[in-house]
Amino acid sequence: MMTAEFLHYLQTLQGTVQHLDPMSPLQSSLDSLLAMTAEAMKYKRMALAILDPKANTIRFDLTYGHKGPVKATYLPGQGVTGQVLDSGKSIIIEAMGNDERFLNKAMGRTQKELAELSFICVPVTRINSEGIQEALGVLSADIPCQTPEVLQVHCAFLEVLAAVIARQTAYLQENMAQKELWASMGFLGESLDRDTAMVQAKIVATSKAMAFVMGQIMQVASSKASVLLRGESGTGKELLAEAIHNASSRRTKPLIRLNCAALPSELLESELFGHERGAFTGAVGSKKGRFELAHGGTLFLDEIGELSPEAQSKLLRALQEGEIQRLGSEKSIKVDVRIICATHQPLENLIKSGEFREDLYYRINVFPIFIPPLRERREDILPLAEYFLEFFAKEYSKNIKRISMPAIDLLTQYQWHGNVRELRNCLERAVLICNEEAIRTYHLPPTLQTAESSATDNQLSFGEAVGKFEQEILVEALQKCGGNMLQVARELRASYRIINYKIKKYNLDPKKYDGRGKTRKP
Numbered sequence: 269m270m271t272a273e274f275l276h277y278l279q280t281l282q283g284t285v286q287h288l289d290p291m292s293p294l295q296s297s298l299d300s301l302l303a304m305t306a307e308a309m310k311y312k313r314m315a316l317a318i319l320d321p322k323a324n325t326i327r328f329d330l331t332y333g334h335k336g337p338v339k340a341t342y343l344p345g346q347g348v349t350g351q352v353l354d355s356g357k358s359i360i361i362e363a364m365g366n367d368e369r370f371l372n373k374a375m376g377r378t379q380k381e382l383a384e385l386s387f388i389c390v391p392v393t394r395i396n397s398e399g400i401q402e403a404l405g406v407l408s409a410d411i412p413c414q415t416p417e418v419l420q421v422h423c424a425f426l427e428v429l430a431a432v433i434a435r436q437t438a439y440l441q442e443n444m445a446q447k448e449l450w451a452s453m454g455f456l457g458e459s460l461d462r463d464t465a466m467v468q469a470k471i472v473a474t475s476k477a478m479a480f481v482m483g484q485i486m487q488v489a490s491s492k493a494s495v496l497l498r499g500e501s502g503t504g505k506e507l508l509a510e511a512i513h514n515a516s517s518r519r520t521k522p523l524i525r526l527n528c529a530a531l532p533s534e535l536l537e538s539e540l541f542g543h544e545r546g547a548f549t550g551a552v553g554s555k556k557g558r559f560e561l562a563h564g565g566t567l568f569l570d571e572i573g574e575l576s577p578e579a580q581s582k583l584l585r586a587l588q589e590g591e592i593q594r595l596g597s598e599k600s601i602k603v604d605v606r607i608i609c610a611t612h613q614p615l616e617n618l619i620k621s622g623e624f625r626e627d628l629y630y631r632i633n634v635f636p637i638f639i640p641p642l643r644e645r646r647e648d649i650l651p652l653a654e655y656f657l658e659f660f661a662k663e664y665s666k667n668i669k670r671i672s673m674p675a676i677d678l679l680t681q682y683q684w685h686g687n688v689r690e691l692r693n694c695l696e697r698a699v700l701i702c703n704e705e706a707i708r709t710y711h712l713p714p715t716l717q718t719a720e721s722s723a724t725d726n727q728l729s730f731g732e733a734v735g736k737f738e739q740e741i742l743v744e745a746l747q748k749c750g751g752n753m754l755q756v757a758r759e760l761r762a763s764y765r766i767i768n769y770k771i772k773k774y775n776l777d778p779k780k781y782d783g784r785g786k787t788r789k790p
C-alpha cells in the first residue's frame with residue numbers, strides 16, 4: 269500500500285477516535301462519526317445495524333447516505349448482514365449486483381448502484397461479563413467497486429472502526445431494550461419514545477438488574493396484589509411505587525403516601541384511619557384517613573417496619589376485611605385500596621424479635637420486589653447521571669451539555685452508599701457550581717476521589733489530583749483548538765510559555781490534535 273493511502277486511513281481513524289472521546293450525546297456523536305468516515309473514505313453509504321436481543325432482529329439504528337429511517341430488519345443468518353452477525357466474520361461483496369447473498373432489502377439501491385458498488389460488512393462485538401465474545405451488531409459500507417486487495421484494506425479499516433465504537437454500540441443496544449420497556453410499561457397501550465416515557469415515569473433502568481425489576485413491576489401492576497418493595501435507602505422504592513400505580517388501572521384514582529417513620533404512633537393511626545370529632549384531645553373536627561383518601565386507588569406505606577403493634581393490628585384488619593374504622597367511631601367504612609409497602613429493614617429479623625407481626629408480613633409480602641443498590645448495577649450510573657444533568661441544567665437554566673470522561677470514571681467507580689439519591693444530589697451540586705459546558709472532576713465532591721469510597725484503590729495525592737485536573741483542561745483545550753498552542757494559551761488565559769511547559773510536563777503531543785481539524789467537515 270502507498271504511504272499516502274496508509275496515512276489517510278490512520279488520520280481518518282484518529283479523527284474518529286477523537287470524535288468519540290468527548291462524551292457528546294451518543295446517537296448524534298455516532299451519527300457524525302459515520303458521516304465523517306464516509307466523507308473521508310468516499311463511501312457512498314454507511315450503516316450501523318444493531319441486534320435487538322429481545323425481538324432477535326437486526327435493526328438499522330444509524331445510517332449515512334440514506335434519507336429517513338430504515339424500516340427493513342434482518343434476522344440473524346439472513347442476508348449478508350445476518351450472516352456477519354451470526355458468524356462474527358466480515359464479508360466482502362465485490363459487486364452487489366452479481367452476488368446472490370446480497371439481498372438489497374434495506375436501502376433500496378438502484379440497478380445502476382448495484383452495478384457500481386461493492387459492499388463490506390463487519391461485525392461489532394464485545395466480550396461479555398462471562399468472557400465470551402458476543403455480536404452487538406454490524407457496521408457496513410457501500411463503496412465504489414475496487415480491486416479485491418483494496419477492498420481487503422477497507423475491510424480491515426472498518427474492523428478497527430467497529431472495535432472503536434463497540435462500547436457505544438453496547439450502550440445503544442441497552443437503550444433499545446429500555447425503549448421497549450418504556451413502551452411496554454407503556455402507560456397502557458401507546459408506544460412511547462424513551463424521552464416521553466422518562467418524563468412520565470422518570471425512571472432510568474438500563475442495567476439487566478433494573479430491567480428485571482421493571483419486568484416484575486409490569487407483571488404485578490395490573491393485579492391488586494400487595495407489593496413489598498425492598499432495598500436500601502435511596503434506591504428508588506417510592507419512584508417504583510408510583511410506577512406500579514401509574515401502570516395499573518387505578519392510575520386515574522389517587523396514589524396516597526405515608527411514611528410510617530415520620531410520625532409518632534398516636535398520630536400515625538389517626539393519619540391512616542382518620543378520626544371523629546373528640547376522638548382525642550385536639551380532634552376538633554372529623555377527618556378522613558389516608559385509607560379513605562386512597563379509596564379506588566393505591567396506598568403507599570413507606571418504612572413499614574416502623575409501624576406500632578396497634579397500628580399493625582388495625583392495618584391487618586383493614587387488609588383482611590377491606591374495611592376500616594376511624595378513631596373514636598364504631599362504624600366500619602368499606603375501602604377498596606391497593607397496598608404497596610416499602611422497607612429497607614429485614615422484616616424477618618423484626619418478626620423474630622417480636623416487633624413485627626408475622627401474619628401482617630405474609631399479607632403485605634404477596635409480591636416482594638428487591639431493588640439492588642446502585643453499586644451492584646453500575647451500568648445505571650452513567651445514564652442516571654446524564655438524566656440528572658439534563659434535568660438540573662434545565663431547572664437551573666445552565667448550558668451544560670455533557671460529563672467529561674475523567675468525571676465519568678469517578679462517577680462509575682464510586683460506591684454510592686446513598687444510592688440514586690446521593691447521585692442525584694451530587695449532580696445537582698455539580699450543575700450549580702459548573703460554569704462550563706461540561707461537568708468535570710473538580711465539580712464533583714472530593715469524597716468521590718478517595719480510595720475508601722471508590723471501587724478501585726487508586727487514591728491520588730493532592731498533587732496528583734491537581735495534575736489530573738490540569739491535564740484534563742489542557743487536553744480539552746488542545747482538542748478545541750486543533751492542537752494550536754497559541755490558541756490554547758489564549759483560550760486558557762495563560763502565557764504561551766506556561767502552556768508549553770505544562771504540555772511538556774504531561775508529555776502531551778499537540779500534533780495529535782491537529783488531525784481533527786483536517787478530517788472534520790468545515
Ligand SMILES: Nc1ncnc2c1ncn2[C@@H]1O[C@H](COP(=O)(O)OP(=O)(O)OP(=O)(O)O)[C@@H](O)[C@H]1O
Pocket residue numbers: 470471472473499500501502503504505506507508570610612652688689692
Ligand atoms: N431509576 C431511577 N431513575 C430516576 N430517578 C431515580 C431512580 N431511582 C431513584 N431515583 C431518584 O432518586 C431519589 C431517591 O429515590 P426514592 O425516594 O424513590 O428512594 P427510596 O428507596 O424510596 O428512599 P427511602 O428508602 O430513603 O425513602 C428520588 O429523587 C428519585 O426520583
